[in-house]
Amino acid sequence: MRTRPSKPEGLLLKTLGRAIRERREAMGLSQEELGDLSALHRTYIGSVERGERNITLTGIKKISMALQLSAAELIKRAES
Amino acid sequence: MRTRPSKPEGLLLKTLGRAIRERREAMGLSQEELGDLSALHRTYIGSVERGERNITLTGIKKISMALQLSAAELIKRAES
Numbered sequence A, B: 001m002r003t004r005p006s007k008p009e010g011l012l013l014k015t016l017g018r019a020i021r022e023r024r025e026a027m028g029l030s031q032e033e034l035g036d037l038s039a040l041h042r043t044y045i046g047s048v049e050r051g052e053r054n055i056t057l058t059g060i061k062k063i064s065m066a067l068q069l070s071a072a073e074l075i076k077r078a079e080s
Helices: A008-026 A031-038 A042-049 A057-066 A071-079 B008-026 B031-038 B042-049 B057-066 B071-079
Strands: none
Touching (some): A008 A071, A008 B057, A031 A042, A042 A057, A071 B071, B031 B042, B031 B057, B042 B057, B057 B071
16 A cells, blocks of 8 residues: 555654664564564565555564563664 | 463554553543544454454554654553
8 A cells, every 4th residue: 555654654664664663773684584573575674664554453463472562662763 | 353461462452552542531531522533443442452463563553643652652551
């Protein structure tokens, strides 16, 4: 889907993607490795990092666990 | 969908639903009023509160704004 960055909820998809990428890179993980750790496909990880996916709460939780963060902490980084 | 409460991400849907209901009731809002404030249908609000929906990040953001909380704060309440 195309996001609409002018809406707060569309913007949040973008900033969540950035927060995930930042944390993943800080941990020295590739998209493929994060995909393996979270049981999601690497191309899905890529689209989430670009803010192109309206990710579900269960997807956020899977990724946050793989990044060793709570889902709340990950969202907090996205909202900051 | 049916959630699987034994998985962390399925459990989180349940506890998020509880956190939303608790905040909504504390604000004295009906499901219909929260639906109006968040531009979501009251039956959708009901299913989210029961943890039956794998809600998206944009849905979480809409509801959190209507509840005058950040998305991170709402998720934090669900994870506590």
